[in-house]
Amino acid sequence: MNFEEFQNQSRLYVIGALEPEELEEFERVRRKFGKKAEDFITECYGLHEAFALSLRPAKASAAIKERLMSMVRTRKEA
Amino acid sequence: MTFPGAIHLISRMHRKAKKPVRAAKPKTKKRERAAKLKTMRQAGAAKPKRRQFSAPPQLEPGAPSDLDLMQAIQASDADALSQLYDRYNGILKALILRVVHNEAEADDLLQEIFMEIWNQAKNFSAQKGKPLGWMVTLARRRAIDGLRKKQAYARAEERLQNETEQQPDAWVHNATEEEIVLGDTRVLIRKVINGLPPAQQQAIDLAFFRGMSQREIAAKTNTPLGTVKTRLELGLKKIYDGLKELRDEL
Numbered sequence: 001m002n003f004e005e006f007q008n009q010s011r012l013y014v015i016g017a018l019e020p021e022e023l024e025e026f027e028r029v030r031r032k033f034g035k036k037a038e039d040f041i042t043e044c045y046g047l048h049e050a051f052a053l054s055l056r057p058a059k060a061s062a063a064i065k066e067r068l069m070s071m072v073r074t075r076k077e078a
Numbered sequence: 079m080t081f082p083g084a085i086h087l088i089s090r091m092h093r094k095a096k097k098p099v100r101a102a103k104p105k106t107k108k109r110e111r112a113a114k115l116k117t118m119r120q121a122g123a124a125k126p127k128r129r130q131f132s133a134p135p136q137l138e139p140g141a142p143s144d145l146d147l148m149q150a151i152q153a154s155d156a157d158a159l160s161q162l163y164d165r166y167n168g169i170l171k172a173l174i175l176r177v178v179h180n181e182a183e184a185d186d187l188l189q190e191i192f193m194e195i196w197n198q199a200k201n202f203s204a205q206k207g208k209p210l211g212w213m214v215t216l217a218r219r220r221a222i223d224g225l226r227k228k229q230a231y232a233r234a235e236e237r238l239q240n241e242t243e244q245q246p247d248a249w250v251h252n253a254t255e256e257e258i259v260l261g262d263t264r265v266l267i268r269k270v271i272n273g274l275p276p277a278q279q280q281a282i283d284l285a286f287f288r289g290m291s292q293r294e295i296a297a298k299t300n301t302p303l304g305t306v307k308t309r310l311e312l313g314l315k316k317i318y319d320g321l322k323e324l325r326d327e328l
Contacts, residue, residue: 011314012292012307017285019292045211047314050321051286052214054267057168058175061185065163068189072156072196 001029007040014044144209151199159196166210167192170217176287177221187224191217222289270320278313281306 001009009026012018018026030037142150142161150158170191175184195213202212271279284290284298292310296303 008311008315011318012285012310015282015286015314016289017292017310042207044318045207045215046321047318048214048218049208049211050267050317051271052169052173052210052217053264054271055169055172055176056264058171058184060167060171060188064185064189065160065167068163068192069156069160071189071193072159075196076154076156 001025003033003036006030006033006037010037010041010044011047014041014047145204148199148202148204148209151196152202159192162195162209163192166213169210170213173214173217174221177218177289178225183224183228184221187217187221191220194220218286218289226289266324267321270317270324273320274313274316277301278309278316281309282313282317285310 006026006029009018009022009029013023013026030041142158144162144165147158147162147165151162167188171184171188174187174191175181178184178187191213194216198216202209206212271282274282280299281295284295285292290298292303292306295301295310296306299306301309
């Protein structure tokens with residue numbers, strides 16, 4: 001697998017779409033390319049952000065934050 | 079599940095997107111941006127820093143950055159979590175909702191995810207990416223797990239189908255004139271995504287928002303596995319390249 005093919009696989013990898021047999025080969029090539037591979041994968045995670053930001057924000061119920069902060073305070077006190 | 083309604087709407091939207099009236103607006107916006115940049119440079123302003131792939135909401139001057147907030151959360155500062163919640167609950171809820179298609183479940187998952195952010199903050203590393211990316215990855219995984227655990231695929235699919243028939247969802251939403259004029263990050267990113275052929279959009283949608291493997295997508299869409307792989311690879315590359323272009327343009 002050359003680096004261009006690795007790039008294609010990386011984009012599938014970050015969205016969890018690699019099949020198990022592809023994953024094994026991907027991890028092997030990932031080790032071979034080292035830091036260059038890690039940097040590219042990190043960049044690919046930007047796709048996650050982009051997909052989330054492409055959605056129209058939704059309004060959460062007001063009670064959720066209150067419940068969350070109450071749980072956090074309880075956790076801190078424990 | 080099949081997406082006859084979704085495919086129809088995507089195709090319709092795709093055709094609409096090619097109308098010259100809609101295409102003219104962004105070009106005007108682009109010219110305005112270019113003129114603004116030229117004026118700034120003539121006035122001696124430094125070249126603006128390249129934006130990341132996507133931009134989080136605009137912050138008030140002096141507001142802590144996402145990284146500041148994450149570091150404060152790592153130091154058990156509850157107020158920082160409160161601020162991070164105010165900043166991103168809308169984006170994360172939209173993502174969860176896109177996966178589970180149920181308001182009450184989405185609210186519950188949102189609360190669980192922010193609790194997980196609080197509990198797992200120590201595992202966040204700025205070297206591995208930005209806080210929003212980390213939170214989105216965590217939220218997506220949790221939402222997909224939630225969907226699988228409750229074995230709600232069938233129910234969600236039915237709801238999705240009904241919703242798609244009743245009104246366009248986030249990915250197949252027709253941008254209004256007002257939104258195009260606004261030209262915000264969301265609209266720009268969606269333009270990149272909406273520019274893909276419907277089959278590629280569908281494959282990516284099923285993989286990202288439903289957590290499906292290539293084989294599952296192939297079975298669901300009655301498409302050869304190799305075709306699904308090609309659609310995913312081409313679609314993701316186009317989005318990746320489109321976002322890079324967008325970043326350069328901004």
